[in-house]
Amino acid sequence: MHDYRVLRDDVELLRGAIERRGKRDQYASVIDRGITLDAMRRATIQAVEEKKAERNQNSQEVARRKRNKEDAEELIAAGRTLGEEIAALEYELTRSQADLDAILLDLPNITLDDVPAGDESANRIEKTWGTPRESAGCRAHWDVASQLGILDLERGAKVSGSGFIVMRGAGARLTRALMNFFIDVHTREHGYEEVWVPAVVNRRSMVGTGQLPKFEEDMYGLREEELYLVPTAEVPVTNLYRDEILTASDLPRGFVAYTPCFRREAGAAGKDTRGLLRLHQFDKVEIVRYCTPEQSAEEHERLTRHAETLLERLGLPYRRVLLAAGDTGQSSAKTWDLEAWAPGVGKFLEVSSCSTFTDYQARRANIRYRPAAGEKPRFVHTLNGSGLAFPRVIACLLEHYQQEDGTVRLPDCLHPYMGTAVLG
RNA sequence: GGACAGGUGGCCGAGUGGUUUAAGGCGCACGCCUGGAAAGCGUGUGGUGGGGAAACUCACUCGCGGGUUCGAAUCCCGCCCUGUCCGCCA
Numbered sequence: 001m002h003d004y005r006v007l008r009d010d011v012e013l014l015r016g017a018i019e020r021r022g023k024r025d026q027y028a029s030v031i032d033r034g035i036t037l038d039a040m041r042r043a044t045i046q047a048v049e050e051k052k053a054e055r056n057q058n059s060q061e062v063a064r065r066k067r068n069k070e071d072a073e074e075l076i077a078a079g080r081t082l083g084e085e086i087a088a089l090e091y092e093l094t095r096s097q098a099d100l101d102a103i104l105l106d107l108p109n110i111t112l113d114d115v116p117a118g119d120e121s122a123n124r125i126e127k128t129w130g131t132p133r134e135s136a137g138c139r140a141h142w143d144v145a146s147q148l149g150i151l152d153l154e155r156g157a158k159v160s161g162s163g164f165i166v167m168r169g170a171g172a173r174l175t176r177a178l179m180n181f182f183i184d185v186h187t188r189e190h191g192y193e194e195v196w197v198p199a200v201v202n203r204r205s206m207v208g209t210g211q212l213p214k215f216e217e218d219m220y221g222l223r224e225e226e227l228y229l230v231p232t233a234e235v236p237v238t239n240l241y242r243d244e245i246l247t248a249s250d251l252p253r254g255f256v257a258y259t260p261c262f263r264r265e266a267g268a269a270g271k272d273t274r275g276l277l278r279l280h281q282f283d284k285v286e287i288v289r290y291c292t293p294e295q296s297a298e299e300h301e302r303l304t305r306h307a308e309t310l311l312e313r314l315g316l317p318y319r320r321v322l323l324a325a326g327d328t329g330q331s332s333a334k335t336w337d338l339e340a341w342a343p344g345v346g347k348f349l350e351v352s353s354c355s356t357f358t359d360y361q362a363r364r365a366n367i368r369y370r371p372a373a374g375e376k377p378r379f380v381h382t383l384n385g386s387g388l389a390f391p392r393v394i395a396c397l398l399e400h401y402q403q404e405d406g407t408v409r410l411p412d413c414l415h416p417y418m419g420t421a422v423l424g
Numbered sequence: 425g426g427a428c429a430g431g432u433g434g435c436c437g438a439g440u441g442g443u444u445u446a447a448g449g450c451g452c453a454c455g456c457c458u459g460g461a462a463a464g465c466g467u468g469u470g471g472u473g474g475g476g477a478a479a480c481u482c483a484c485u486c487g488c489g490g491g492u493u494c495g496a497a498u499c500c501c502g503c504c505c506u507g508u509c510c511g512c513c514a
Binding site for chain 2: 042048049050052055066067075078373
């Protein structure tokens with residue numbers, strides 16, 4: 001969400017950002033309409049407040065006369081007229097304000113200067129780590145897993161539908177191991193506070209982080225209750241401090257949370273559907289940071305490193321990709337995807353997405369901080385990243401560490417959590 | 425789910441239609457006092473939006489949303505949240 005002022009003072013900045021996202025056609029008329037609505041809104045505010053000031057004076061004069069037992073009938077009649085005029089103006093104001101808010105909620109964030117313009121083909125590989133294993137002779141994770149008996153796709157589909165899975169035995173334990181390993185590293189070594197949060201959130205939370213109103217069709221909702229299943233822990237964790245004012249000394253501040261994640265994947269039918277590649281429900285540990293605007297660039301790098309470290313501990317080769325503006329999420333100002341190599345399917349799989357939202361989410365969720373006692377509150381910057389998403393990490397582990405005999409050797413860091421060094 | 429009680433500024437707390445355009449206190453900031461401090465005294469102390477170069481000014485804000493009224497923290501309706509008890513329950 002943007003400030004109303006973006007339509008007065010920074011329209012060219014906004015237009016440029018939308019151009020770089022390749023969305024000029026989609027938004028050109030929306031922006032023009034926003035500018036008109038903002039002017040209307042301000043004119044109406046001036047008119048209505050003028051009338052209200054008049055009404056307040058009038059009422060005080062009525063009070064004074066009544067105290068002195070004087071006649072006030074004439075003033076009361078004048079007040080009645082003012083009331084009607086105010087009601088009419090307020091109706092107008094409510095309407096133009098609602099239209100304007102809808103536009104401001106709809107506009108995407110302004111990407112940072114170093115984000116390349118263009119669509120996904122302009123994404124830039126920033127670095128690579130490790131040596132990708134040759135695909136030759138590597139089986140896909142669904143074959144490895146099925147031979148090990150740790151993944152039951154058929155029964156997941158029976159119980160819930162396609163895109164829902166059952167992990168069994170060592171597979172179930174591996175999920176639990178990853179959760180503990182990831183959270184332990186973030187709390188013990190990276191200074192995050194661990195939180196355990198609801199997986200069902202209200203509408204305001206979904207609007208706060210930017211999932212709604214625009215992406216309603218991607219969300220699972222309990223519509224009767226106005227509640228939604230979280231698509232990521234980002235939603236409950238970022239909204240922890242909605243409508244609050246933090247103190248500068250609290251920043252930067254980080255939280256880590258495990259939650260299941262629910263996504264309808266409405267626009268992705270038939271894409272990457274096999275095995276663990278794309279699920280309607282999956283598990284993920286998420287890291288979220290709040291900081292000041294001055295800190296956010298550095299914090300973005302730090303958070304991304306926190307996610308990368310986990311891949312390095314797991315010994316999984318990966319690359320860091322800077323997303324081009326057109327591939328960057330609506331709320332994000334800059335995103336690095338971490339993609340781990342899955343030799344069996346012969347692809348890099350996105351296992352983490354590390355974004356800085358600048359003040360876009362903070363405006364929507366009204367999360368501020370006070371720079372110093374007595375100073376005006378400012379919006380915080382919010383950041384988050386997966387650290388990490390389990391199913392694709394499991395896919396990479398199974399494919400990268402598979403051995404000729406069908407067993408899978410686990411990286412050292414998981415041994416204590418699994419109680420074994422080998423699956424199978 | 426049912427019954428009852430509540431929701432006022434950073435905190436406590438007064439306030440049942442018009443000098444409350446929110447009393448008083450605590451806390452906080454600054455000043456005076458002091459060798460220094462405490463105490464005491466004085467001044468100030470939220471948020472949002474509009475106008476303005478600024479000083480400043482206007483409007484809104486007493487859980488949220490409607491309504492009644494010339495005028496609502498105060499009256500009416502709906503909702504949300506918290507507490508206590510009951511019911512149900514992992």
